[in-house]
Amino acid sequence: MSAFDEDVVVIGSGFGGSVAALRLAEKGYRVRIYEAGRRFEDTDFATTNWNLRRYLWAPALGCFGVQRIHRLPHVMILAGAGVGGGSLNYANTLYQPGAAFFEDPQWAGIAPWQQELEPHYATARRMLGVVEHYPHTGPVERIMAGAAEDLGVADTFRRAPVGVYFGKPGETAPDPFFGGEGPARTGCTLCGNCMVGCRVGAKNTLMKNYLALAERRGVVVEALRTVVEVRERPAGGFAVTTRRSGAWGRRGRRTVTAERVVLAAGTWGTQQLLHRMKATGALPRIPDTLGQLTRTNSEALDGAVATRVPESAEFARGVAITTSFHVDDRTHIENVRYGPGSNLMGMLATVLVPGGVPLHRRLGALCGAVLRHPIRQFRLGTLRRWSERGIIALVMQNADNSLTLSLRRRFGRDVLTSAQGHGAPNPSHLPEAHRAAAAIAARITRETGTPAAARGSWPEVFGIPLTAHFLGGAVLSDSPDRGVVDPYHRVWGHPGLSVVDGAAVPANPGVNPSLTITALAERAMSYWPRQGEPDPRPAQAAPGR
Missing domain, CATH: 3.50.50.60 (FAD/NAD(P)-binding domain)
Structure with missing residues (x-):
């Protein structure tokens, strides 16, 4: 006993x-x-x-x-x-x-x-x-590839390795991974809501x-x-x-x-x-x-958003992360998405302000952007269909800071x-993230014909990274x-x-x-x-x- x-x-x-x-x-x-x-x-x-x-x-x-x-x-x-x-x-x-x-x-x-x-x-x-290379291509994947090309790092672009059962979309099958010992699984429907919780059973x-x-x-x-x-x-x-x-x-x-x-x-x-x-x-x-x-x-979480939903863009269709590229030896950029209707995290997004400057200058840049273009900033900042208008850029580095x-x-x-x-101070902003967000915004505009802008986050405005x-x-x-x-x-x-x-x-x-x-x-x-x-x-x- x-x-x-x-x-x-x-x-x-x-x-x-x-x-x-x-x-x-x-x-x-x-x-x-x-x-x-x-x-x-x-x-x-x-x-x-x-x-x-x-x-x-x-x-x-x-x-x-x-x-x-x-x-x-x-x-x-x-x-x-x-x-x-x-x-x-x-x-x-x-x-x-x-x-x-x-x-x-x-x-x-x-x-x-x-x-x-x-x-x-x-x-x-x-x-x-793990599926070593995300198997689908849509507008977001093309925009990310284009942004990598514009930044001169096209050779680093790749499809993300993801832990998803793709199978037949929406169709449930006996356990495909563990010889029948695991649970039945349902094929991914590309609903985009991986990070809210997969209701399909594909994740x-x-x-x-x-x-x-x-x-x-x-x-x-x-x-x-x-x-x-x-x-x-x-x-x-x-x-x-x-x-x-x-x-x-x-x-x-x-x-x-x-x-x-x-x-x-x-x-x-x-x-x-x-x-x-x-x-x-x-x-x-x-x-x-x-x-x-x-x-x-x-890390930093920045991104780009269009003023309206681009026609047939389907930004919200796919799994949460599908591609990535490196802007330099230490900085890795991934696209991130939420599914249609999951717009809550858009509350964290705001004008992309300069980093490495005092708070009053960051706030001044934010207020100046709003005062110069109030209608455009309203359209960029509205939560209506936010997940269908933009691409979040998740930026990660192997830098030695702590x-x-x-x-x-x-x-x-x-x-x-x-x-x-x-090590170095934990960064409150990443210049590499700002460059990547600007490149993604430019590609959204170019690929869809819809005006887009780079976006930052409210915590970043106050010097706090996400x-x-x-x-x-x-x-x-x-x-x-x-x-x-x-x-x-x-x-x-x-x-x-x-x-x-x-x-x-x-x-x-x-x-x-x-x-x-x-x-x-x-x-x-x-x-x-x-x-x-x-x-x-x-x-x-x-x-x-």
Whole structure:
């Protein structure tokens, strides 16, 4: 009879947590997943992102959707929520980073990472059903190719690798990926609402692969349970306390014990929990490097929009991301779309203002654009059919910049805050993004005959970039002086606790990180012993040695 309620508790059900749950169940462990978000069937997702209760995550307001939005002094973060984590609202885009990521000094000396991770990338591609080149061509794809040509980088243009079942549009077929062991799937209809939640059943979310297979192997998934404490037990193992998501005070709290814990709550959730447990003494030996090397993927979200819907343009038709190009060695540009009617995110868009200048000059540029051309700016800024008139430009860099996160007391609560960290300052704007947005706008005008303009975001006006790929802060390292987890993803000083999500990623990949998080999780789990067998991983040195 085990002394613990569970062998392993996994906190979070995104790309790291789902891999951990399946692989550990296959190795004979009793596994329980706690997920703060709700469980969604395909038809539970919002029809458009105006359905706030099903789209946004704000439990205190009764909103239990897939889209989290967090704010720090130096960045605004878009993240996922629900059983399946970020796979529910990500853009199904699964690139592998270039060599610069694997050669980053933070971790390059530990292993030949590109070589070591290659078999795990292959497993991740197979499990996530990656189609290496998006198979359809429409006006957006032609405009992106044209923008790349105009910028002199046509040779870098490519179709995106996406995790989507294309099949016959709208037709449901038996599981095409796992020999019938997985769920039935329905062919993509190109509705464009991947990031609102795929109601068709074509998107290869984690509920269609890792989590579906894990539950078949006995993994228990508890939705709407937020972990509020992970405490080291004197006799060994951990006590994990949860409460119902959105509940007030201490009502509905439950505690289970586990021999080991895998922390995979997404970078925001993982860092928040680790910071609080370090501060309260629940996990007293977490390294002081916690919060350092927090990355934003050096991102910007700009774009271009037309004054009206171009005739037969069908900008909103397709999957969320379909193409990309590089404007230089470190800067990667992707087109992003929402489906018809999903215009909520247009509220973040505004005039593209100069970067690197004082706030009063940015505000002056915005006001000047509106005063000079009020009718044109109204047409550009209206939310009516916004998703059908424009192209979002997601810009990512593998540049070495970072933030350092810590706790501060605010309104009687400990909350995360940020400061500039190692490397160059985290950028508040990207000149490369502005150039790309202008090129895309020019191509929209040229290809459709409809006037278009480059657009920025309201946070960028105030010097705060947007990122959909918040990473790091509990990074993989060769010692606790350089990071929070060891080369096997075990927390230094607490080897029974592992971090297996984006928080462990040590550098900016410069591409969408989901495939990399999955591959790193596959590698980490490959080193775990089978239940009851000796651990092949080397023991950590005692603290202070």
